[in-house]
Amino acid sequence: AQTVTQSQPEMSVQEAETVTLSCTYDTSESNYYLFWYKQPPSRQMILVIRQEAYKQQNATENRFSVNFQKAAKSFSLKISDSQLGDTAMYFCAFMKNGGKLIFGQGTELSVKP
Amino acid sequence: DAGVIQSPRHEVTEMGQEVTLRCKPISGHDYLFWYRQTMMRGLELLIYFNNNVPIDDSGMPEDRFSAKMPNASFSTLKIQPSEPRDSAVYFCASSPGRSGNEQYFGPGTRLTVT
Numbered sequence: 001a002q003t004v005t006q007s008q009p010e011m012s013v014q015e016a017e018t019v020t021l022s023c024t025y026d027t028s029e030s031n032y033y034l035f036w037y038k039q040p041p042s043r044q045m046i047l048v049i050r051q052e053a054y055k056q057q058n059a060t061e062n063r064f065s066v067n068f069q070k071a072a073k074s075f076s077l078k079i080s081d082s083q084l085g086d087t088a089m090y091f092c093a094f095m096k097n098g099g100k101l102i103f104g105q106g107t108e109l110s111v112k113p
Numbered sequence: 114d115a116g117v118i119q120s121p122r123h124e125v126t127e128m129g130q131e132v133t134l135r136c137k138p139i140s141g142h143d144y145l146f147w148y149r150q151t152m153m154r155g156l157e158l159l160i161y162f163n164n165n166v167p168i169d170d171s172g173m174p175e176d177r178f179s180a181k182m183p184n185a186s187f188s189t190l191k192i193q194p195s196e197p198r199d200s201a202v203y204f205c206a207s208s209p210g211r212s213g214n215e216q217y218f219g220p221g222t223r224l225t226v227t
Contacts (some may be wrong), residue, residue, distance in 0.1 A: 027195075034197040035215075041143060042220075043202060043220070043221050044218065044220055045204065045206075045218035046218075047215045047216075052213060058172050081181065088172065091156065095213060097213075098169075099161060099163075099168075099169040099214075099216075100146075100147070100158050100169060100170075101146070101148075101156075101158065101203075101216060102158075103155055103157075105155050106153075106155065106156075
């Protein structure tokens with residue numbers, strides 16, 4: 001069975017600084033997808049970024065980028081130029097073919113002014 | 114598009130009562146998912162449908178839980194009878210067909226069973 005581990009329950013960063021959230025996963029699959037979702041206090045789940053395992057190039061979305069290390073089964077999220085609106089719970093998630101998302105336990109990120 | 118719509122947004126009920134949660138997916142999406150979020154267990158998939166057919170219900174905790182999707186635009190998750198340990202936020206999500214696509218989440222229903 002696949003598992004997703006986020007080892008940092010809480011993190012904080014100063015506004016405008018850079019922060020990296022860690023995620024590791026365990027799978028025997030070769031084709032799969034990885035996601036980072038953001039859940040602000042409103043509790044709405046919002047997709048931040050998506051990575052396809054067969055693509056070696058790391059995904060980027062504006063201030064958000066990932067470091068995908070397939071052999072190490074690591075998928076970290078880097079947030080550059082942190083903004084107050086980035087304060088939220090961040091979930092790493094794994095999906096193999098079929099659509100079922102398996103989530104990590106989440107990292108609560110606080111951006112301080 | 115209005116996004117995924119869930120109702121009610123909040124539900125408070127007494128133990129033993131029947132609870133029905135409702136979801137309207139985004140038009141054209143043929144996958145629908147029900148997730149539950151609790152402090153203890155995090156976010157976990159309960160069941161998902163493809164073209165209105167249940168594909169994987171292995172996450173449904175017990176027989177008190179049931180889910181239906183009578184048509185492409187409506188799904189329900191029913192708990193009967195409800196118990197205090199069912200208190201959680203229940204999310205519905207939908208996605209278009211191809212595997213690996215983003216799942217679009219609804220705002221969730223916060224259920225409290227007293």
